[in-house]
Amino acid sequence: MNAQKHSNAGTNWSLGAGLGAAVAASACCTIPLALVSLGVGGAWIGSLTALAPYRWIFVTLAVAALAYAGYNEWQLSRQPDCDCETAFSSTTRRSLLGIGALVVLAIVVSPWLLGVSPSGATQQAQAAATSAQQQGATTPTSFQQVVLTVDGMTCAACPKTVKTALEGVDGVYSAEATFEPPEAVVRFDPDKVSVDELTAVTKNAGYPSQPKSSS
CATH class of the missing domain: 3.30.70.100 (Alpha-Beta Plaits)
Incomplete structure (x- = not known):
């Protein structure tokens, strides 16, 4: 039971880390575009575009976090069901994982989607x-x-x-x-x-x- 709770928490944590890394990866391009489109500007935005050389690091972290979340969920699926209390059912948790993975991937590739060849x-x-x-x-x-x-x-x-x-x-x-x-x-x-x-x-x-x- 404790192992399942630990694995469940690990899935939630890694998915959150993946989302955070994906947002950081898009900070140099997508976020400035969104802010400017909303009429938000300022010299501080320059600090976001300065993250561009490190984008590959955040992309790597986002992919690694997603891979860990997927592996963790796979490990959970191999364990027998228990009567322990969890925030979400296994079906809901996997649905959230799938949606979260799509969101992370969409954020990561957004500069290419918004740009041109x-x-x-x-x-x-x-x-x-x-x-x-x-x-x-x-x-x-x-x-x-x-x-x-x-x-x-x-x-x-x-x-x-x-x-x-x-x-x-x-x-x-x-x-x-x-x-x-x-x-x-x-x-x-x-x-x-x-x-x-x-x-x-x-x-x-x-x-x-x-x-x-x-x-």
Whole structure:
């Protein structure tokens, strides 16, 4: 009975550890995008994107925790049923384990799901250049365009965060960001927003930038 309680607690603990590690693994990409989409920004977000080099460690921990939870549950299934009190029945516990595993895996792979493939990134860059040219003919002549070189983008999902942050600025007509090259093309009204304010916005989203060129 004590062994079953211990194993049950081990399953719960390892599943919780897997969820925590998965959240930490997504902190460099998915979480900043979610925060920026909700209008939350600040220089502190830069500390999240700084976790990118350690993402593989958190992914490894998440997978290891899930593997241990699965092994623990398998061990429990081999033991005879007992009349001991547990928080969940075996069916409920396994259902929660399955759902938890799917959530962990979804969080871990979210940067790839949100991003684009290398070939898609090239097409995205070409589309951004074409879009900028087309918009140049339709936007007011008083509008300006600036190309920002963006630092800190480590995966194909990062440009979405940069794009979302810039599009939320009053005075920005359009914004396109690409992973390769790591740039953002912004058309904006200089009477409402300055280039310095645009670079401050990307910095507050966790991706410092500087103007490459403007027109």
